[in-house]
Amino acid sequence: MSSLTSRQQQVLDYLRTHIERHGVPPSTHELMAAFGWRSPNAVTKHLQALTDKGLISARAHKARSLRVLPSGGGEATAPRLQVAATNDDAVWLPLVGRVAAGEPILADARIERQIAVDRWLFRPQPDFLLRVQGDSMIDDGILDGDLIAGKTTPEAEHGQTVIARVGEGITIKRLYHRGQTVRLLPRNPAYATIAPDPHEDFAIEGVYCGLLRPGDGH
Template sequence: MNLTPRQQQVLDFLRQQIQTTGLPPSMAELMAAFGWSSPNGAAKHLQALAAKGVIALTPHKARGIRLLEPLETSRTTTADTLALPLVGRVAAGEPVLSMHAIERRLIVDRWLFQPRPDFLLRVQGDSMIEDGILDGDLVAGKATPDAQHGQTVIARVGEGITIKRLHHQDGQIRLLPRNAAYAPIDPAVHEDFAIEGIYCGLLRRA
């Protein structure tokens, strides 16, 4: 199988989308992930993959894409890219990676982050500027309910999601900003609070 680098990225995206959601991506999701302005770009790459025998296309059917290799095999592929969900508004009581919270998926270089992330979250505000995390950045997070003292975490507090430095000593949890203009957050006992993930790195548009 001789694929161009772009065709390999598209195939990796199809694999990851099916593994994550159980469904192939829509044309709109492909366009958003790769920055194509019309369905023609997505259709051209899908047709090329079909011609090379790695996928099958069902005409006139939404999400009519089928991999022609077992997912068990595709899981072992050493691709250099990740298709990460970009998380938007998270409703109260829902996990960060709930279906309704995902805006779209972005293709990123897997070697940019450590540890390997599960999602991207857009930063709002300047409470973490001393750590180089700026308003509008896309922060990569690894989904986990556990974090160590001193780690930067993505946390749910009440009806919002925030990025802060975790202070956890003697049973006391505080979320510390990295901007002297902001006060620490002390989650109340009755408040909806959970650690949703740990910080893995960020993306910033030039």
């Protein structure tokens, strides 16, 4: 792959950032405004150049149909959300496998596959899917084997269902946060509340957006 010009790298970075933040690629007019271009031809020219270098794919080089390819941009990571080229109402979400201690939840090595879902299915729009293990959240209708959709964030409000890192693993629980007190509450009386030890690895990785159930076509 040939090297990028500085402007081509800026365009590629902008595409990634826009997709990560909004779940869709920028429109032609948004690209024109972002880079001060006066003509759609400039958009076409830059999308063509990135396509020729194997960094993006697009239908007739239209901005809204493009997706950034996983190998695009060398060491930079691919966007978490991609628009299906054949369905403008779909987004591709990475299904995260087992997460090792200290590893980012979206580490490339832990992504099992991408799953296309209707972009209007969840609010807020999620960044990933995670398979539920166990029945600690059954009173909230979250069952063993479900795929929950999560929005990546290090912060959450009291009462939200969160995806949290505790010690060696990832867990899904209700967040209790009052003053300096933080607890992770199960929604099954057979399970105990988790009180994170200040000396162990603990972090909010994301908030719950909804779920998909095996048998629903996934």
